[in-house]
Amino acid sequence: MEVFEIETHENCEALDITHKVEEIVQKSHVISGICTLFIPHTTAAITINENRDPSVMKDIINTLNNLIPVSGKYIHLEGNSHAHIRAAIIGSSRDIFIENGRMVLGTWQGIFFLEFDGPRKRRVFVKIIENS
Ligand code: ZN
Numbered sequence: 001m002e003v004f005e006i007e008t009h010e011n012c013e014a015l016d017i018t019h020k021v022e023e024i025v026q027k028s029h030v031i032s033g034i035c036t037l038f039i040p041h042t043t044a045a046i047t048i049n050e051n052r053d054p055s056v057m058k059d060i061i062n063t064l065n066n067l068i069p070v071s072g073k074y075i076h077l078e079g080n081s082h083a084h085i086r087a088a089i090i091g092s093s094r095d096i097f098i099e100n101g102r103m104v105l106g107t108w109q110g111i112f113f114l115e116f117d118g119p120r121k122r123r124v125f126v127k128i129i130e131n132s
Contacts (some may be wrong), residue, residue: 002126008044012065014057017124018110021096022103024126031101033130035043038093040125043083043117045090051110064116083116090114098128 002017002024006015025035039046050056064086074081097104105111113124 001030002128004124006113006122006124008113008115008120008122010115011118012061013118014061015049015113015115016110017113018051018105020124021111021126025098025103025128026101028128028130029101030098030128030130033098033128035096035098035103036093036126036127036129037096037111038125039113039122041087041092041122042104043080043087044120044122044125045087045092045116046094047090047112047114048094048096048105048109049112050108051112057112061114071104080117085118086114104123 004020006017008015021035021037033055037046041072049060068082068085068089070082070122072082076084113122115122
């Protein structure tokens with residue numbers, strides 16, 4: 001398993017981690033397999049969406065802010081329930097096929113780390129499984 005660290009700079013933001021993951025896939029020399037991404041965090045998430053037009057992720061973040069606001073009728077005492085709820089909805093892992101030594105992503109797709117309770121230092125776990 002590979003691990004890489006990222007540093008988030010805002011309370012709520014989307015970071016494109018596609019190139020970092022692609023680097024790890026290429027370094028593995030796996031031609032055909034699966035790349036599993038997992039983040040060991042309860043107030044962040046990982047997703048795949050458009051990385052060409054940055055306004056798409058801005059709209060996603062803004063909509064999450066509106067749907068699951070920072071202040072609400074939450075009972076969790078730490079004050080970051082909104083971040084836990086957003087993370088629970090989006091999820092903490094993704095699987096991506098590897099074919100011909102590269103991740104199989106659509107033309108417009110990128111992998112995003114979503115921070116909901118930053119800024120913080122975060123980690124992304126990458127496990128590459130080769131087809132036998
Ligand atoms: Zn909490």
